[in-house]
Amino acid sequence: MQWKLFADLAEAAGDRTVAVDVDDDASVGDALEALLAAKPALRDRALTEDGDLRGDVNLLKNGENVDPDDGVDAGDELALFPPVSGG
Numbered sequence: 001m002q003w004k005l006f007a008d009l010a011e012a013a014g015d016r017t018v019a020v021d022v023d024d025d026a027s028v029g030d031a032l033e034a035l036l037a038a039k040p041a042l043r044d045r046a047l048t049e050d051g052d053l054r055g056d057v058n059l060l061k062n063g064e065n066v067d068p069d070d071g072v073d074a075g076d077e078l079a080l081f082p083p084v085s086g087g
Contacts, residue, residue, distance in 0.1 A: 001020050001026075001031055001072060001078065002017060002019055002078070003017065003018045003031070003035050003078050003079065004016065004077065004079040004080075005018065005079070005080050005081070006080070006081035006082070007081060008045065008082060009042065009080050009081060009082060012039075012041050012045040012046075013039040015039070018035055018038055018039060021034065022034050026071070026072055027068060027072065028059065028061060028066050028067065028069070028070050028072055028078065029068035029069060031072050031078055032046075032078075035078075035080075045057075053068065056082055056083055057081070057082060058079075058080070058082070059080060060078065060079040060080075061076050061077070061078055061079075062076055062077055063079075066078075
């Protein structure tokens with residue numbers, strides 16, 4: 001499974017893309033835990049002290065907002081990125 005990371009999240013992880021292995025019945029949350037295990041420096045930037053996804057971090061599966069409890073398939077592309085502003 002491939003993660004794409006953007007802006008300061010990519011900086012915190014030290015990579016823009018990260019491949020992780022998850023079980024066939026994994027959820028997005030499981031894939032996120034695998035990402036954070038592979039890139040522990042990302043944990044403080046992506047999660048609150050309670051372990052919830054920070055409000056300023058967007059979680060996407062195949063380009064659409066997704067809930068951590070949603071399932072994933074081997075070909076899915078997951079992404080984390082902060083809000084973007086500008087004009």
